[in-house]
Amino acid sequence: MKVMTLNFLTCAVKNCKSSNDSFPLHPKEAELAKDDIEINPQLLINVLPRIDWAALRTTSTELGFPTLPEQPPSPEDLQSDEALLKELHELLMETQMMEGKLVCGHCGHEYAVKNGVANFLLPSHLV
Template identity: 35%
Template structure:
């Protein structure tokens, strides 16, 4: 399954594509919402690992504009619940991820991203 938490960790890795290769732009996506167990400790521990701007942008690309532009100083319940939903409950079942730099297209099919490259694209 591709959720925004995974999307936030994927970068283009085509040979020579080393800058502006993240975040991958989500296109033509089919979304499903599936409930996930809320775990506050996990969320708090994961926030430092996130690229926040990339998450906000990706959420907008899948039609969710509920996240603030910056991580709030006070991580209250309402914010954590919203973050939980955006990170873990929005599933991209079909679609593609496009590199903002080299335009390489990584397809998502049945919830699995295909990040494989052809031989001549491997660095």
């Protein structure tokens, strides 16, 4: 599961949807893998507008990646800042979470990640 996926996943428990604490989910005991993908600046520029930057900063820090700048870069920033471009490419496109857990900051429910697939099926008492 690409780390980018965490930017559009939230807790599956209905009552958590309205809480700010349910997003982003917090990786725990994460085992990461890295795909080798050719860097594509135009793709990153097009992906960036749909990224929740504050959530991505949180995810980046929690996975032990460098701290991202406070404000999202503009397309011009990205084109001129090769280091940041590389960092974002590695984090969003190349990094996969293979094993571990995703924890909801609101209800504390832990979703298991196995073989790169996160399981969001809820036990019957939470449905």
